[in-house]
Amino acid sequence: MDITRATDNGASPQNQGVRALFPWYVNGTLNEDERAVVDAWLARHPHARAEVDALRHLHRAMRARPPHRPPDHVWARIQAHLPTALRPWPRWLTWAWSALFTLLFALFLWATFQPGIVLRWYVHSSNPTQARVWRVSEDGHARLLASLSLSPDWRQGTFVDPFVRPGRTYVYRVEFIDQAGHVVWEQTVAERADRIWGYQTIIVVVSLISGWIITRWIIIWQRLPMWPLLS
Amino acid sequence: MSEEHLICRVATGDRSAFADLYAALSPAVYTYLLRLVGNTGTAEDLLQEVFLAVWQEAARFRGASSVKTWVFRIAHNKAVSWLRQQRPTVPLSPTLSSEHDVEEWGMSAWNIARLGEALEHLPPHQRAVIELVFGQELSYAEVATVLGCPVGTVKSRVSYALRLLRHLLRDVATEDQR
Structure with missing residues (x-):
């Protein structure tokens, strides 16, 4: 971020970049370097301090708003659903099942159609x-x-x-x-072995597509909101 | 105990860790949801969905962001999904003027009641960024993670939301004077 140009009126792209950091300058989440950049920029553009002050007011007002505590019955409802809330499989297990299915399906097709x-x-x-x-x-x-x-x-x-x-x-x-x-x-x-290649390719491709479909199916099935049905 | 440690234990099915995580994060998440969707019943339903998702997805948490950011992302997505299903009920779109009319911020307008009223009139996606930056004090990277968009988009959204809020506050102040 180039802040060395102090001759402009604050509307250059570089200054726009510094101004864009003001909200986070105010909420205190900028890192030291970014904060130093904004401090240096403000030192050269004192007129912009009013903007920062306004954001500080907004920040204080936002933080002064009382937080809402969720009613106790929400936690009770969550707890009631936990035993039936299905925990999805780890991703590796999904792929492992899919790979196993693909292999078994390929073996089945291979044994059935015997492409050799x-x-x-x-x-x-x-x-x-x-x-x-x-x-x-x-x-x-x-x-x-x-x-x-x-x-x-x-x-x-x-x-x-x-x-x-x-x-x-x-x-x-x-x-x-x-x-x-x-x-x-x-x-x-x-x-x-003339026509073997075609048959073997078809079996491998069909097996891979089936494996991919079964993977997608497992992933979608895990995302279904099933707990209301099971409770 | 840190939230990262809690989520690791939640991933193993530890219910007491889940209760601790809920106690730590639910007020902020609930406040965010409530301010985004505007009614308590929906906010409670969404909060329930969020924490059931946290329970289910804990094993998939990779630590790429903080736990709070991750939970807020889930909450934001659920709120946005809900809002998409609703008819737009908030009439909005004041004409915006120059970008840096600092004096128009009107310091006297900064009181909580007016602010709350003005925020309610912001479109949900604008309200979300204001809440995340000033209410939840998230960094721009964290806001980008929650919203699922680039940092540049976050900055422009915040800039636009602030301009809109400024106009709304001025309108609220004008109405108060009548």
């Missing part, structure tokens, strides 16, 4: 007790993805590999093992 490479097979002969699903990399290295125990009357099965990159081709080998541990049948299949 789906392997389905039927067994018409022999009696395998176990199925092993391998993913074979380009260098021929096979990684076991799943080892499934099969019931005696089992005839068909499904396996979903959701951890695939869109656009890439994956080679799978499915082995069926009998009770003696021999491979009774196996099949190798190559599958391209």
Whole structure:
């Protein structure tokens, strides 16, 4: 705040800034620097002291007005409502619930729509007790993805590999093992992950939107004036 | 015990701390509400709402402002919401003249009855800033927090409210002389 220009008549923007501080100069809440600025300004503009004096009168008159004490029954009413006044959750808990909901919803959608490479097979002969699903990399290295125990009357099965990159081709080998541990049948299949990306994106986006909606819902629900309904 | 300490205890569900906080702040808040809305029944209802909100929201108090400022902000928002729902009943808008007509402040007009009458004729948002600055002695930063607006806006509102109050006081004094 520039108060070095003492030649003006008090109407410059700088002086307007000092004048704007008068109410707080009077109520005593200015810091030392601001107070010194106003004091210095008033020393150079004595005509403005009348304005400050008037504000002091206003301040005294305002403070002289008797404060109102709330009737006792207000406190009694507040106390009566306290047991039913719902305390909102901490913000982190709201977000934690929303994150959990989003995750569970995403898992539900993922499990329902299975946005990955789906392997389905039927067994018409022999009696395998176990199925092993391998993913074979380009260098021929096979990684076991799943080892499934099969019931005696089992005839068909499904396996979903959701951890695939869109656009890439994956080679799978499915082995069926009998009770003696021999491979009774196996099949190798190559599958391209073409439309996976779209499905996965849709599931993630839908889950995030649902999580956001549930967050908003929790926040709005906490702000509802429910205590009159519960009392 | 400081208000900050009390609000921390209120956040944990301590009812005795809540009672202490109510005892400390309710007269000022009630006075503010009463002067803003103009009738005791509404002021009492709003005071109840304010302190139930304090009870509920205490855990969210972050200490960015003082507890008093925070409670006044809640009170102000509730009063403004209530006032918005009411029909405007206070006819007002005297024509304002020059900005610094200091002599027009009329020292003899400064008595409590006239002041109260003049304040009642101020629009609520003008009355609010006058009450907060001169009645509650809040700093401009605290007033800005209560009103939820920039400090510059607070200063201009106070300036405008003072000019308006000055005119109203002059009108009240003129009526008294008749």
